[in-house]
Structures are given as C-alpha cells and as structure tokens.
Amino acid sequence: MKKSFNKILILGLAFSIGISSNTFSQENQIPLWDTVPGAKHNKDYKEEPRLDKNGNRTGIKKVTNPSITPYLVNNSSSNNTAVIICPGGAYSVLAIDKEGIDIAKYFNSIGVSAFVLKYRLPTDLIMDNKTIGPLQDAQEAIRTVRRNAKIWNINPNKIGIMGFSAGGHLASTLSTHYNDKVYQSDETNAKPNFSILIYPVISMEDGITHKGSRTNLLGKNASIDLIKKYSNEKQIDANTPPTFLVHATDDLVVPVENSINYYLKLKEYKVRAEMHLYENGGHGFGLGKKGTNVNWTHTLKNWLDINHLLP
Numbered sequence: 001m002k003k004s005f006n007k008i009l010i011l012g013l014a015f016s017i018g019i020s021s022n023t024f025s026q027e028n029q030i031p032l033w034d035t036v037p038g039a040k041h042n043k044d045y046k047e048e049p050r051l052d053k054n055g056n057r058t059g060i061k062k063v064t065n066p067s068i069t070p071y072l073v074n075n076s077s078s079n080n081t082a083v084i085i086c087p088g089g090a091y092s093v094l095a096i097d098k099e100g101i102d103i104a105k106y107f108n109s110i111g112v113s114a115f116v117l118k119y120r121l122p123t124d125l126i127m128d129n130k131t132i133g134p135l136q137d138a139q140e141a142i143r144t145v146r147r148n149a150k151i152w153n154i155n156p157n158k159i160g161i162m163g164f165s166a167g168g169h170l171a172s173t174l175s176t177h178y179n180d181k182v183y184q185s186d187e188t189n190a191k192p193n194f195s196i197l198i199y200p201v202i203s204m205e206d207g208i209t210h211k212g213s214r215t216n217l218l219g220k221n222a223s224i225d226l227i228k229k230y231s232n233e234k235q236i237d238a239n240t241p242p243t244f245l246v247h248a249t250d251d252l253v254v255p256v257e258n259s260i261n262y263y264l265k266l267k268e269y270k271v272r273a274e275m276h277l278y279e280n281g282g283h284g285f286g287l288g289k290k291g292t293n294v295n296w297t298h299t300l301k302n303w304l305d306i307n308h309l310l311p
Helices: 003-016 097-109 134-149 165-179 211-217 222-231 255-266 296-306
Strands: 048-051 057-061 067-071 078-087 114-119 154-164 192-199 243-248 272-280
Touching: 003 154, 057 097, 067 097, 067 134, 078 097, 078 134, 078 165, 097 114, 097 154, 097 255, 114 134, 134 154, 134 165, 165 192, 165 211, 211 222, 243 255, 243 296, 255 272
Parallel strands: 078 114, 078 154, 154 192, 192 243, 243 272
Antiparallel strands: 048 057, 067 114
C-alpha cells in the first residue's frame, strides 16, 4: 500500500507556511491510500451527502476514498500537538461538519493542529472484511500524520485520536487495537498518544451497545468472540493511551455506561483518565449548545494543558 509521498510532501509544505484549510474541499483532502486494502470495486457505490429538509449537508455517506483533511496551526514550533478526529454517525454516515470541521476549528483556536478523518463506513458492498475497514483507515491516519510530523511541525509523540459516538468506537478501537495487523504496513507506530472520547459507543454487548452501530460494523449475527473483541472496554491493558471522556447521563441513544465501564477499566489498569458525566444534553451535542454539557470543551482544554499538550 505505497503512499503518495510526493503529494503529501507538497500539501504538507503548503500547510506549513500558513495555508490553512477552512472548507472541506476535495483539494485539501489527503488520500490515505494509493490502493485501498481489501477493497471491492462497485461502480454504483459513490460518495454522497446527507441533506436535511432545507438542503443543508448534515453528513456524508458511502465513502470509498478515505482521507484526512489538515487544519494546522500557524506555528513554526516542532512541538505542536495534533488530534485526528473521527466523526460519528452509527457507522452509516459521517457527521463531518458538526463532529469534524467544527471541532478542528476549535482545536486550532487553542493552538492544536487537527485532522478530520473521512473513514470508510463498513459495508460488504465495497469491503472484503467490513469489520476491519474503519480500523485500517484509522491506523493509516495515525501513521500518515506521524510519518509527516516534521513537515507539519508536529511532535510525533503528541498525536491523539478523538471520536464522537460511533466515531468514539473507532477511536477506542484504535486505542486498544493499534497493534492489530489489519493490513500490510511499514513499521510506523499506529498507537495514539492520547484519546478523547465524546459520548462514545464503546461496547458491542447487548443491553449497552448502540445496536445500529454494532449491526453495521459486525453484522446481524456477530459471533460471541467478535462481540467481545470489539467491546473495547474488554481490550484495555496498562498500555492503553491516557483518555478523556465526556457523556450525558440522559443519553438515550448510547448509554452512559459505555463511558463509565471504559473509565473503570482504565482505572483498574492505572491508565491516566478523566471523565465528565453531565446531567443532561442527550446525544450528539457536538461542541455543546444547551444543557449542563456546554462547557465540556473548557474541561478538555484544561486536561490538555495539565498533560502538556497545549503550546
């Protein structure tokens, strides 16, 4: 899976001199693959937007060419932190604006570079093994940023993963399955240095999982072993990255126990972790508009600062 290094180098040099990405345009997206691993050709399967009743884009569907879009801080320091953002959407759509672009711009405002990950959504229509497709993209996203850290003025030891809802499941999967050999790669480390999980799907277990996300990723008749493997609270060990979690207690889509159980397992293994549970806010609040969760970004900023991840 050789990378288009010349293309990445040119884009990286452009961004490093202060050309920032303000829109999610095709020109700014950096493809993750020259040849997508495990891909099946389907001429009828093409990327399309999800639109609301007013014609406004609320997400994208049917991703076939995964990419990262850089939002880099204009800072010549080589010690900058970067966060790769995985939008949510039940593994059926990517809420690329609310849980991607808006979040990247927030990180830029506090001096952190960000990359919006447009990952493939699991489907048998374009994948030999849909269960590992998103993880392949997440691993390669980390490796791509780490390979090009010097070009983008990023500290290769300060690269984190962030995910919302099902994107939180992907982020926690990367955080616990970073060593899984899901495609042929070079020796670049795919382990994130920290994780930020916002109202995440974590577990695939009955009674706690988000059933739509589980069905889309694992299929309707997933085996007990597969359910256990991708119930990421069961895959934590002492090497799992430090983690920041946010969830609303009244989340009726993804039960708050997803975050609680992940946190408790991190605590058991003495992994540094911080969790904020809010009284209300429901699911999918993004940066926060109402309810008790509106200030979660302030607590995140403080956590990043205490952990020496802010400039």
